[in-house]
Amino acid sequence: MRQKVIAGNWKMNKVMTEAEDFVIEAGKHIPADENVEAIVCAPFPFLPALVEKTKNTRLKIAAQTMHYEENGAYTGEVSPLMLKNIGVTHVVLGHSERRQYYNETDETVNQKAIAAFKHGLTPIVCVGETLEEREANKTKDVVTEQVQKALTDLTPDQVAQTIVAYEPIWAIGTGKTASSADANEVCSHIRNVIKDVTDKSVSEQVVIQYGGSVKPANIDELLSQSDIDGALVGGASLEVDSFLKLVEAGTK
Numbered sequence: 001m002r003q004k005v006i007a008g009n010w011k012m013n014k015v016m017t018e019a020e021d022f023v024i025e026a027g028k029h030i031p032a033d034e035n036v037e038a039i040v041c042a043p044f045p046f047l048p049a050l051v052e053k054t055k056n057t058r059l060k061i062a063a064q065t066m067h068y069e070e071n072g073a074y075t076g077e078v079s080p081l082m083l084k085n086i087g088v089t090h091v092v093l094g095h096s097e098r099r100q101y102y103n104e105t106d107e108t109v110n111q112k113a114i115a116a117f118k119h120g121l122t123p124i125v126c127v128g129e130t131l132e133e134r135e136a137n138k139t140k141d142v143v144t145e146q147v148q149k150a151l152t153d154l155t156p157d158q159v160a161q162t163i164v165a166y167e168p169i170w171a172i173g174t175g176k177t178a179s180s181a182d183a184n185e186v187c188s189h190i191r192n193v194i195k196d197v198t199d200k201s202v203s204e205q206v207v208i209q210y211g212g213s214v215k216p217a218n219i220d221e222l223l224s225q226s227d228i229d230g231a232l233v234g235g236a237s238l239e240v241d242s243f244l245k246l247v248e249a250g251t252k
């Protein structure tokens with residue numbers, strides 16, 4: 001059985017004391033159930049402190065992006081080596097906000113995924129279509145290309161460990177969730193694409209999350225679907241109670 005992975009993507013929110021208080025409190029209440037993994041994806045300045053505050057808990061700490069080079073003349077950037085060195089375990093790659101505002105492309109997502117594995121970080125690779133693409137019936141074509149390109153040159157083992165987050169852009173921060181059946185149809189399609197680039201046994205291991213207006217009220221329905229193995233959550237991950245409810249849903 002695949003693990004359920006619930007990741008809170010805080011985006012550009014909170015200050016240090018709020019971030020620390022959150023993980024101290026949340027860390028105490030993450031269920032001891034190995035079938036669910038809980039991750040907080042936090043802004044860079046908080047990462048060392050959050051890793052420290054969660055070291056004896058089951059809560060994992062992720063970065064929201066990174067560069068693909070280990071070091072060099074890239075002012076303002078953070079490298080996979082730096083993240084690994086401070087104890088970060090996961091990194092979000094190709095979030096639609098990074099694609100839209102910071103020129104992230106399928107090619108850079110791929111370079112970053114390769115770099116993440118080189119440094120022992122687990123990538124959470126985000127894919128998803130715009131409203132225009134959905135309305136033009138292009139959803140599957142768009143995610144097929146994003147998934148194929150992101151996974152290029154990864155070994156089958158690395159593909160098996162990759163977390164893919166399907167986040168339809170029109171559902172992010174809008175209160176509009178894809179229906180659980182629609183979300184599952186695309187997640188199942190993503191698993192087929194992965195099967196085609198590797199094999200069935202690899203594709204069956206890949207954790208595929210859904211993201212886009214996930215909240216305690218709709219997570220059970222989403223997680224009950226055959227190919228949805230977790231959630232990448234923005235707004236509803238900012239409060240401890242709500243985040244813990246989402247994690248709890250992963251144990252059912």
Ligand code: 13P
Nearest residue numbers: 009172173212213234235
């Ligand atoms: P919301 O849960 O706020 O819609 O954000 C989704 C998202 O972008 C998570 O990465």
